[in-house]
Amino acid sequence: MTAAPVRVLIASALESEHVRRIAAVDPRIEVLHAPELLPAPRYAADHHGTPRNLTRDQREQWRSMLAAAQVSFDFDWSDAAQMPANCPELRWVQGTSSGIGEFLQLTGLGRSEVTFTTAAGIHAVPLAEFALTGLLYFVKDVPALTRWQAARRWERYTTRQLAGMRVLVIGLGHVGRKVADVLSAAGVEVWGVGRDGRADRGSLACATGISSLDDVLPSVDGVVLCCPQTPETEGLLSGPRIRLLPKGAIVVNISRGQVIDEPALIAALADGHLGGACLDVATVEPLPEDSPLWAMPSVLISPHSASTVASENAAITDLFCDNLQRWLGGEQLLNVYSRDKGY
Amino acid sequence: MTAAPVRVLIASALESEHVRRIAAVDPRIEVLHAPELLPAPRYAADHHGTPRNLTRDQREQWRSMLAAAQVSFDFDWSDAAQMPANCPELRWVQGTSSGIGEFLQLTGLGRSEVTFTTAAGIHAVPLAEFALTGLLYFVKDVPALTRWQAARRWERYTTRQLAGMRVLVIGLGHVGRKVADVLSAAGVEVWGVGRDGRADRGSLACATGISSLDDVLPSVDGVVLCCPQTPETEGLLSGPRIRLLPKGAIVVNISRGQVIDEPALIAALADGHLGGACLDVATVEPLPEDSPLWAMPSVLISPHSASTVASENAAITDLFCDNLQRWLGGEQLLNVYSRDKGY
Numbered sequence: 040m041t042a043a044p045v046r047v048l049i050a051s052a053l054e055s056e057h058v059r060r061i062a063a064v065d066p067r068i069e070v071l072h073a074p075e076l077l078p079a080p081r082y083a084a085d086h087h088g089t090p091r092n093l094t095r096d097q098r099e100q101w102r103s104m105l106a107a108a109q110v111s112f113d114f115d116w117s118d119a120a121q122m123p124a125n126c127p128e129l130r131w132v133q134g135t136s137s138g139i140g141e142f143l144q145l146t147g148l149g150r151s152e153v154t155f156t157t158a159a160g161i162h163a164v165p166l167a168e169f170a171l172t173g174l175l176y177f178v179k180d181v182p183a184l185t186r187w188q189a190a191r192r193w194e195r196y197t198t199r200q201l202a203g204m205r206v207l208v209i210g211l212g213h214v215g216r217k218v219a220d221v222l223s224a225a226g227v228e229v230w231g232v233g234r235d236g237r238a239d240r241g242s243l244a245c246a247t248g249i250s251s252l253d254d255v256l257p258s259v260d261g262v263v264l265c266c267p268q269t270p271e272t273e274g275l276l277s278g279p280r281i282r283l284l285p286k287g288a289i290v291v292n293i294s295r296g297q298v299i300d301e302p303a304l305i306a307a308l309a310d311g312h313l314g315g316a317c318l319d320v321a322t323v324e325p326l327p328e329d330s331p332l333w334a335m336p337s338v339l340i341s342p343h344s345a346s347t348v349a350s351e352n353a354a355i356t357d358l359f360c361d362n363l364q365r366w367l368g369g370e371q372l373l374n375v376y377s378r379d380k381g382y
Numbered sequence: 383m384t385a386a387p388v389r390v391l392i393a394s395a396l397e398s399e400h401v402r403r404i405a406a407v408d409p410r411i412e413v414l415h416a417p418e419l420l421p422a423p424r425y426a427a428d429h430h431g432t433p434r435n436l437t438r439d440q441r442e443q444w445r446s447m448l449a450a451a452q453v454s455f456d457f458d459w460s461d462a463a464q465m466p467a468n469c470p471e472l473r474w475v476q477g478t479s480s481g482i483g484e485f486l487q488l489t490g491l492g493r494s495e496v497t498f499t500t501a502a503g504i505h506a507v508p509l510a511e512f513a514l515t516g517l518l519y520f521v522k523d524v525p526a527l528t529r530w531q532a533a534r535r536w537e538r539y540t541t542r543q544l545a546g547m548r549v550l551v552i553g554l555g556h557v558g559r560k561v562a563d564v565l566s567a568a569g570v571e572v573w574g575v576g577r578d579g580r581a582d583r584g585s586l587a588c589a590t591g592i593s594s595l596d597d598v599l600p601s602v603d604g605v606v607l608c609c610p611q612t613p614e615t616e617g618l619l620s621g622p623r624i625r626l627l628p629k630g631a632i633v634v635n636i637s638r639g640q641v642i643d644e645p646a647l648i649a650a651l652a653d654g655h656l657g658g659a660c661l662d663v664a665t666v667e668p669l670p671e672d673s674p675l676w677a678m679p680s681v682l683i684s685p686h687s688a689s690t691v692a693s694e695n696a697a698i699t700d701l702f703c704d705n706l707q708r709w710l711g712g713e714q715l716l717n718v719y720s721r722d723k724g725y
Contacts, residue, residue: 168568195425197687338531339531340531341527343536343538
């Protein structure tokens with residue numbers, strides 16, 4: 040069989056074992072991979088990394104790879120916004136992040152003709168585990184345990200039980216559904232609100248549309264934010280809505296910082312209205328050094344890393360290989376970014 | 383219907399709503415309850431509490447209640463060992479703890495004719511949640527998160543994933559089975575070792591007898607100790623066995639401190655062989671102020687409270703009411719302490 044090659048650019052750091060798996064998907068695939076030109080990862084599955092100082096020849100080599108690419112694994116680290124101009128053959132970019140809507144807006148790539156697929160779903164299990172960790176951290180009062188431990192104080196106390204609590208999951212995409220599954224398996228009564236009141240309840244005890252949010256907030260012990268950042272979700276958990284939650288409620292944010300009114304969150308933590316907040320994201324990242332959140336005992340901050348597990352690249356490669364087969368077979372790709380929905 | 387009354391002594395602090403439920407089980411039941419004579423609870427569901435200074439009259443009143451009791455909810459706080467002498471009518475004590483074997487040995491009550499039932503199972507859900515909390519605490523490297531937070535440092539990192547890990551549950555009673563269920567629901571591959579290689583695998587991926595312990599330790603990412611303390615389980619997780627675990631393994635102890643060789647555990651944490659230890663129990667309790675465990679960053683200490691949740695007394699009362707009905711109906715009680723097995 041002779042067929043035109045499909046040139047696949049590897050545009051962010053990826054272990055050679057995974058690159059080999061991509062090359063092995065189909066004989067038509069020609070992988071363009073020059074690891075020495077890519078930013079150096081600072082940790083496993085780092086898709087940003089530290090850019091290298093390329094020589095003039097190396098810059099030229101990178102430009103020629105961009106020019107040849109028809110498919111790209113991740114965005115051009117050196118100038119994503121210019122990909123449509125620098126990559127005339129480019130028809131599809133497989134992203135390595137779940138949420139690329141804001142990035143496509145900022146770079147203007149959303150206005151191009153290129154197809155974008157997200158890594159949505161890849162991060163669902165680690166994010167769901169992080170949400171569970173955050174809830175248990177406060178339900179079991181781990182901050183008190185570590186304080187007492189530092190003081191060498193042994194005093195029996197009464198904890199709470201997660202099983203039987205009611206937790207609201209906001210956003211019912213891949214991540215929200217997985218969070219619901221994991222919490223439900225731990226005995227939590229999970230309520231969900233999505234873009235619309237979807238019929239498929241899955242592991243949810245109760246599912247409603249986002250318009251019912253104000254009605255359900257007073258009835259839940261905790262909230263896990265899993266929605267994408269879109270114009271509709273910015274500021275979704277507003278100050279008044281935080282106050283609708285019962286005293287002592289726990290907030291977990293694995294969405295984007297912009298989805299919560301951060302000053303209102305800080306106020307509700309400071310005056311004890313909220314029992315705890317576990318935040319993988321912040322309105323400004325890195326979280327500014329003078330943010331009051333750092334020093335609050337009822338806050339657990341994770342540096343936007345909850346989705347990043349050591350096995351992440353293996354999972355993204357699985358998805359990309361699946362999508363490559365679909366692409367070559369003319370089938371519908373998984374996780375296509377919708378310009379209408381913004382995710 | 384006229385029938386002889388069954389006098390039920392309430393021997394540790396119990397909320398009046400629960401006492402009323404006990405009284406309502408059957409018209410024959412006559413509850414002996416004088417809350418002002420009982421130790422004052424220091425926290426919800428505290429079954430020890432601070433003993434009160436009773437007047438001479440009050441001491442006499444307590445003695446007459448003991449003398450009349452046929453059934454007792456919990457042990458006599460003032461002199462458990464003398465219950466057979468002070469309670470000539472006593473035929474059954476419902477304990478409020480899961481593990482009463484050592485207590486019955488120490489007090490000599492195990493040699494009496496009285497029937498003892500434990501609260502085994504009541505604590506299974508909170509203990510399983512605590513085991514899950516302990517595993518996630520180290521898998522997600524929460525100690526690093528809190529260190530970075532204290533330093534106002536935002537730096538992305540790679541965490542691990544609990545789902546897909548292999549965890550060994552030692553002890554397959556109520557608690558061990560519930561731990562297995564909860565971990566398995568979170569995607570953990572749970573192996574179990576019990577007294578014998580029980581046929582009923584339940585949520586276990588693999589179940590073997592305690593004699594295979596040395597064979598399985600090298601293959602697991604973590605261990606949760608759930609066994610009762612008996613002569614056979616003392617020192618079960620010995621120094622050599624700790625070294626059989628792979629480097630970085632996590633140990634959770636929700637059994638009794640005596641089940642682990644504590645100096646060997648400390649050494650394996652100090653030299654980094656173990657990745658973390660989450661300990662609800664210690665060989666000597668309260669954990670002595672000079673124990674190295676207090677200051678170890680890879681240790682999370684809970685003051686023997688993991689089983690104590692606010693809803694505990696409601697659950698123990700449910701069990702006691704069920705058992706009272708069985709007692710009145712001449713049926714087999716739940717959770718009867720076996721003098722042969724020691725639990």
